[in-house]
Amino acid sequence: MRSLRRAIGWSATALATVLALTSLGGTAAAAPAETSAAASVGPVKLYVKGFGSGPLNVAEQSARQTGLDAAVARGFARSDCRVSAGPTVVNSLPNGWVQVHIEYLCTGEPVVGSPTFVLKRYHKSSDTLSTPWDAPVGYDLQGPLGTLYTAPNPGTHPLYLCQVRGDHFATTDVGCEGQTYVTRLGWLYGAPPAGVSSLPLLRCLRKENRQIFESHQPDCEGQIHGGTLGYLLP
Known part of the structure; x- marks a missing residue:
């Protein structure tokens, strides 16, 4: 985690290296097994x-x-x-x-009528953003990544949207790995749930411009793999 925080402030080459070799057991950020205290959950x-x-x-x-x-x-x-x-x-x-x-x-804490909602990925020329909420003006929908819970469930932890120098990224760290907090996205599993289909949510990095994005494709769509954030419902 500390190395990743420092890396976000480094050069693009250093960031790519750290994201590709993220520690903490292959996760992109420390992921608690499940939410233990409401006070630790960002709004x-x-x-x-x-x-x-x-x-x-x-x-x-x-x-x-x-x-x-x-x-x-x-x-x-x-x-x-x-x-x-x-x-x-x-x-x-x-x-x-x-x-x-x-x-x-x-x-x-908005009242949400459904227990789940879809995490979607949006893109504009300088940024890729994943959210189940509305995307800012100027972002085009690329497609769904999977389904988040709107409230805690056993074995789940919160997922957040954060920002560094105009580049959005998802993390399980409420402190945004030392960067700027944007919003809470929802809850996802910390490990593949037994007896339930799931999709991994991966942190990835584009080779050509070092842009952070999320994917459920195991190969990060041919880009640099930065670790697993958790597991989504299909």
Whole structure:
């Protein structure tokens, strides 16, 4: 773990070497057998947008309301959300009205209606990102990786999304291996579950640009293998 933390700040060549030779028994980050304390589990953090139009005061009020309504629809309480950007006028209409945008950052434990959801991989030119939540604007869906639990189950541990210099990566470390925390993704198994089909979730590194990504293909799709994060349901 310490060598990997240092490596993220090193040159791309050094990072590739450490990821390819990750220790800790072949795992990409320390993976507890199962969640032992809620306090050690990081929160879900999602950005939610709202829009409104009309006279400025009406447009701002509408943007705030639609943003909070969108947060509630995602399972958050209104008190979980704080304005992270705006309200900002994004367009002025010929009749004197305006269109306003606002963004909330919601942090907590959203109510999720299903016990599982699908972890999907998204890509844009400079980054690959895996999440069961909404991907940021500009990312294209590459496909599903497998299924996460939305709450702890026996033999599972949390999976997180983190970021280093614009490059997203998944980890089982709530401390993000010394990098920037983005959100909790869900729970996956620490070992292949008995009597249940599963898929490995691997940390990989692209040879051409040293970009970190996740895969369930044993050969990391022909790229550099950086260790196993855990096991997903199909």
